[in-house]
């Protein structure tokens with residue numbers, strides 16, 4: 001559904017498909033196009049899961065991971081270098097590494113299996129490495145080959161993207177969980193063997209969302225990549241920042257407002273959440289964030305839903321249900337009818 005014109009490399013997996021025609025043998029750990037074919041469906045599935053996670057994590061933010069934001073490469077169109085771009089790179093890169101690693105553990109690839117390199121060694125107080133650890137080393141190496149290859153430039157943007165790709169991979173590694181099994185007389189657990197497992201991908205997404213809020217802005221002069229000295233300065237700057245952190249070069253635009261040039265829809269018409277369901281703090285404040293703080297009113301829309309309910313089983317053999325009507329109230333941002341004086345929107349927090 002995301003496929004655009006084949007000649008434009010917009011989303012990571014269309015980039016991947018496109019690269020298959022131009023890929024050279026040397027780019028590979030293994031042997032060229034054959035290796036490419038083995039991993040490409042997994043890479044594409046991983047990029048897709050990164051995009052889905054982005055949409056989940058930003059569902060109640062002013063910027064909600066719109067398709068336009070997902071162009072990852074230098075091919076085609078406008079490239080931004082803000083905090084949101086940073087997140088898109090990190091989550092896509094994480095998705096690809098995660099999926100390759102999971103595929104490996106499931107035995108989907110002939111040349112890869114559990115990471116048992118440390119098995120038998122002492123891991124810590126009272127436990128030994130053992131069992132089947134997810135092979136993140138494999139996922140990391142292969143995903144790097146695919147995702148980082150999309151950055152061909154030598155400017156600050158390319159350096160930023162590579163840094164954030166790495167941050168995504170670090171997030172996968174950093175959220176892995178130690179799982180242990182007890183040994184000893186009747187489960188006395190005198191010794192344990194432990195292995196490392198991937199978390200749910202949701203956890204990687206949540207971790208990167210925190211990194212997004214804490215992203216660091218790097219100040220680099222325009223055109224710094226045009227000379228050898230400038231490229232050196234870029235490399236030094238990025239090297240001084242931990243690859244666990246997301247970095248960006250530009251400030252974000254005002255996502256309250258529609259801006260066709262930037263492909264932004266603004267928040268008018270967006271749904272937000274109020275009471276009712278068990279909402280987290282971030283969701284509970286969504287109406288203020290999306291509507292109120294953007295100078296928009298919250299419009300209540302009531303609707304009725306009809307569904308089957310109170311179903312009873314009659315001997316034998318029929319099920320009879322009643323039709324229940326349920327009122328649902330939804331909230332949307334809309335342009336205020338009577339703008340109140342002086343309460344224009346405040347830019348600032350996203």
Ligand SMILES: *[C@@H]1O[C@H](CO)[C@@H](O)[C@H](O)[C@H]1NC(C)=O
Nearest residue numbers: 038041042045099103108109
């Ligand atoms: C890897 O996993 C993804 C998602 O779980 C799946 O769609 C894909 O087919 C798998 N790849 C291989 C080579 O089995």
Ligand SMILES: *[C@@H]1O[C@H](CO)[C@@H](O)[C@H](O)[C@H]1NC(C)=O
Nearest residue numbers: 253254257258259260261262
């Ligand atoms: C859209 O964004 C661009 C770049 O930030 C800006 O120059 C332009 O004024 C904006 N347009 C509108 C209609 O806000």
